[in-house]
Amino acid sequence: MDRRVISSSLDTVFEFDYSVQAEDMRGLYEKAKRDQWNASHDIPWDTPEPDDGRTLADELVDIHGSPIWAKLSERERVELNRRITAWRLSVLVYGEQGAMLACSQLVDTVTGTDQKFFQATQVMDEARHNEVLERYLAKRLDGLHYPMPENERLLFDSILTDPRWYIKTIALQLVAETFAVSMFKMMGECARDPLLREVCRRILQDESRHMGFGMLALPDVVTQASESERHEMEDFTCVAIEKVLTGFFPVDAYRDMGFSPAQIREVQAYRRNVAASNDDAVFRKYFRRDMHAAMVNNLARIGLLTERVRPRLAALGIELPAAA
Numbered sequence: 484m485d486r487r488v489i490s491s492s493l494d495t496v497f498e499f500d501y502s503v504q505a506e507d508m509r510g511l512y513e514k515a516k517r518d519q520w521n522a523s524h525d526i527p528w529d530t531p532e533p534d535d536g537r538t539l540a541d542e543l544v545d546i547h548g549s550p551i552w553a554k555l556s557e558r559e560r561v562e563l564n565r566r567i568t569a570w571r572l573s574v575l576v577y578g579e580q581g582a583m584l585a586c587s588q589l590v591d592t593v594t595g596t597d598q599k600f601f602q603a604t605q606v607m608d609e610a611r612h613n614e615v616l617e618r619y620l621a622k623r624l625d626g627l628h629y630p631m632p633e634n635e636r637l638l639f640d641s642i643l644t645d646p647r648w649y650i651k652t653i654a655l656q657l658v659a660e661t662f663a664v665s666m667f668k669m670m671g672e673c674a675r676d677p678l679l680r681e682v683c684r685r686i687l688q689d690e691s692r693h694m695g696f697g698m699l700a701l702p703d704v705v706t707q708a709s710e711s712e713r714h715e716m717e718d719f720t721c722v723a724i725e726k727v728l729t730g731f732f733p734v735d736a737y738r739d740m741g742f743s744p745a746q747i748r749e750v751q752a753y754r755r756n757v758a759a760s761n762d763d764a765v766f767r768k769y770f771r772r773d774m775h776a777a778m779v780n781n782l783a784r785i786g787l788l789t790e791r792v793r794p795r796l797a798a799l800g801i802e803l804p805a806a807a
């Protein structure tokens with residue numbers, strides 16, 4: 484069977500007070516109910532495919548513009564374009580499934596009816612995201628999937644096995660979703676396929692609520708934490724950010740294109756050089772800036788942009804505003 488079993492144990496909190504305790508959280512729940520959509524009916528699945536078969540702009544392929552790219556035929560370029568899209572979407576599909584599982588745990592572990600109600604809606608949202616991306620892969624990319632990257636698996640293992648809700652929320656609603664929002668924005672803007680653009684647009688409508696949960700729920704926990712608890716939150720935040728920002732490379736997509744190990748090393752070296760020279764394609768540059776700025780902004784809002792965290796972010800190439 485194609486599945487993984489992860490053991491975890493957590494406390495389930497049964498609430499008996501159903502009155503509204505957190506107005507803003509209840510407001511988020513109301514928005515979530517109002518803005519539900521259905522992947523079966525609200526996505527224009529009949530949209531025609533682009534004539535040349537490209538799903539994303541070629542600029543999103545790591546080697547676009549390189550000597551290796553120049554040697555590829557038009558047919559190979561289209562195939563690589565499609566494989567890279569399938570690889571990116573595979574990574575996102577795992578993230579959606581992991582988010583659904585983590586949020587179902589959050590329904591159990593968070594205290595407060597308002598928080599539980601909201602998390603129940605996020606479980607449904609993430610199920611829909613998993614569904615819609617999977618349907619896109621089946622519709623446009625022959626159901627092509629790539630394996631879950633090691634860093635993503637490690638990140639979700641730690642989210643799903645830690646019993647504390649705020650640790651799950653830091654990794655999911657703060658770090659992983661900040662990354663996912665920038666990724667969907669970039670893919671939506673760079674989509675050559677109008678169907679993919681619409682899928683990204685719909686997902687983004689939900690993601691801003693999910694980040695909103697972290698922004699509402701985390702500041703109090705951070706303020707009330709003891710020094711050692713705060714250190715633990717800071718460390719967990721940094722590890723999650725490091726996992727999200729490093730170790731993602733579509734090696735299998737290049738291998739399936741028939742690239743030799745030496746050619747794949749050449750691709751990786753090219754990619755590193757381009758990133759280091761800051762000569763990256765406009766889209767990727769925009770993505771990095773957008774994500775880094777959002778991450779810094781969100782960390783500052785919940786009180787985790789501390790003196791211990793700043794140097795670790797700087798080491799990852801994240802630009803920081805001067806300390807207050």
Ligand SMILES: [Fe+2]
Pocket residue numbers: 579582608609612690
């Ligand atoms: Fe999602």
Ligand SMILES: [Fe+2]
Pocket residue numbers: 582609660689690693
């Ligand atoms: Fe989400």
